[in-house]
Amino acid sequence: AIAIGPATGRTLADFCEDAAQAGGGDPRTVISDLGGDYKAENRGASLVAEWAINPDLSLKSISAYRFTEASQNDELDHTGIPFLHRTNTVHPQGGAGESDQYSQEFQLIGSAFDDRMQYVTGLFWYQEESGGRQSISFLGPFDPAIANLFFLNISPSSLTAKNDAVAAYAQVEWEFTPQWRTTLGLRYTDESRDLRVQDYAIDTSTLDANGGAAIPVGGGLFVVQRPGFEYNPAFILDESDVRQRKISNSDVTPMASIQYLIGESEWLDQGSLYLTYSEGFLSGGLSESPTGELEPFEPEEVQNIELGFKLDLLDRRLRLNGALFYSDYTNRQLTTLVINPEVNSPSPATINAADSTIKGFELETTWLATDRLIIGFNATFTDGEIKEFMDTQITIADTAQPPAANCVRADLSLIQVDSCPNDRSSENLPRLPEQSYLLSAQYALDTAWGTFLPRIQASWKFDMEFCFDALSCTTGLWFEDEQFELSARLGWTSIDERWSASLYGTNLTDEDYINGGIALVESSGTGGFAVAPPRMYGAEIQYRF
Structure with missing residues (x-):
């Protein structure tokens, strides 16, 4: 137990117990001295223009702009004391972040050989600037x-980032016999990320609202004048260090697919079998590190193999789509914690898991039970495995013993922690359900006022991990064996299709599973x-012109 309130003699465990008992069994009722909220304002515009050069060739332009202003408060400790907070609204010098995103894409789309060959090639450009x-x-x-002591450990910083991406791609589909067709594609991507972090430090002369001296002694501790000291929550932050770095990543990702069309038979209206190989790329970036510098993390790469089928049966009233899939990830990007030596506090960081895989089977079923009733059923079975993942384990130190070999001890004032290498290669991938199911029904009702579409949907997910650090994964407390959600929607579209509206409800049975x-x-x-989230209701309305 860690005593953090000497005036009360209470420990962190005591405050955790208060938080756990606050709701009387209701997990949505908590104790919080900060609260948690996220506010965002979005604006955007897009323009699509297409020019038919001739019957077999067209040029398309897609332009887009998006602006986002967002702020949030995160209560990380879930207790009634300021133990772990992250905010950009509480302090007067805090501020919402702003982001401007621009993109432009040109596509050349065509066909040849009596439409037996379809192709598309294009150029893509994207830029994002964020800051504030x-x-x-x-x-x-x-x-x-x-005593003449006061504790406040903060890690204030502001981020300015610029991300640029360009890509060129081409894809061609060729029907070389009436039953066989193949698709080949290639994409080149080049991305750069420029990150600037401005760190800040407390102007200690402003920490006492009465103007008294506050002398830092390290680790967030200050010697203050008592009696007379009064904490000033609007203390001034001065600019200190600047960290800046730029990285670039590029990759070529191919794809190839071959498809066999199954002819009509007594039990089959039409169908196909296919085999696809593809590669994916997620660019790297910059993150916090135990050195305090901005360290790069590697791009994430994936190789996918998929073997599947598509079948239409019962006079095209039943459609079955299924696939076996296997994905092999190199340098999968995961989140971890490091101790930032600049402020001696934990900071989130991105780290690469060298090798991981996902394999499974998925089935999509659509049944036109009547001319107006559509019933859907989907099922997915997955097995995710981390084969190689070296992480850093941060644990509360036993101060009676020196740190173990290859471990680094940091003094966080209230506690001391050790950062040690940790092999997490045997863990399952987080947030990946082993089984998931979706059952839905939708009915179309045509009237003189338009078309009404009532829909009901139920989903199940089984065996998901929401743990974060290695110890939380071994406790089993963040393992959710079942998630169930029932939702419903009533949609309406006017006769001229200009107006549409809907009423909806989510989590109608008010489930409280971990997510x-x-x-x-x-x-x-x-x-x-x-x-x-609890049971919620809402309404939407839209007009097209």
Whole structure:
């Protein structure tokens, strides 16, 4: 147990117990001294223009712009004390982040050989500029009022980023016999990321609202004048260090597919079998590191193989689509924690898992039960495995013993932690259900006022991990064995199709299954759970012109 309130003698475990008992069994009722919220304002515009050069060739232009302004408060400790906070709205110098995104794409689309060959080739450009957001992680303030000491450990910073991407691609589909066709594609991608981090430090002369001195002694501790000290939550932040780095990544990703068309038979209206190989690429980036510098993480690459079928049966009233798939990931990007030595506090970071795989089977079923009733059923079975993943494990240190070999100890003032290499190669991939099912029914009702579309949908997911650090994964507390959600929607479209509206409800049975959380068991000894949003209702209306 860690005593963090000397005036009360209470420990962090005591405050965690208060939070756990707050709702009387209702996981959506919690104790929080910050709350959690996310606010965003989005604006955007897009323009699509197409020119038919001749009957077999067309040129398409797709232009888009999007602006986002967002701010949020994160309560990471889920207790009634300021133990782990991350915010950009509480402090006067905090600010919402702004992002401008631009994209332009040109496509040349054509056909040849009496439409037996279809092709598309294109160029794509994207740019994103973001900045203005100042985020502050708080540990404290704690004011014991029994000594000339005051504790406040913060890590304030503002980010400015510029991301650029260009790509060129081509894909051709060729029907070389009436039963056989093949598709070949190639994409070249080049991306760059430029990140600038401005760090800040407390102007200690502004920490006491009464103007008294506050002398830092390290690790967030200050010697203050008592009596008379009064904490000033609007203390001034001064610019300190600047960290900046730029990286670039490029890759060529091919795809190839061959398809066999099955002819009509007594039990089959039409169908096909296919085999596809494809590669994917997710560019790398920059992240926090134990050195305090911005360190690059590697691009994520994946090789996919898919063997599947598509069948239409029962006079085209039943459609079955199924596939076996296997994905082999190299340098899959996952999230971890590191101790930032600039401020001696945990910071989120992106890390690469060298080797991981996902394999499974998926089935999609659509049945036109009547001319107006459509019933759907989907099922997916997956097996995700991390084969090679070296992480850093941050644990509360035993101060009676020196750190083990290859471990680094950091003093976070309230606690000391050890950062040690940790092999997590045996774990399952997070947030990947082993089984998932979806059952839906939709009915079309034509009237003099338009078409009404009532729809009901039920989904099940089984065996999902929402843990974060290695210790939280071994506890089993963040493992959800079943998620169920029932939703419904009533849609309407006018006769001229200009107006549309809908009424909807989600989580109608008000399930409270786990769907996330902050599991910082190793570094802080705490862990919070996020549960599904409660039963909700809403309405939408749209006009097209």
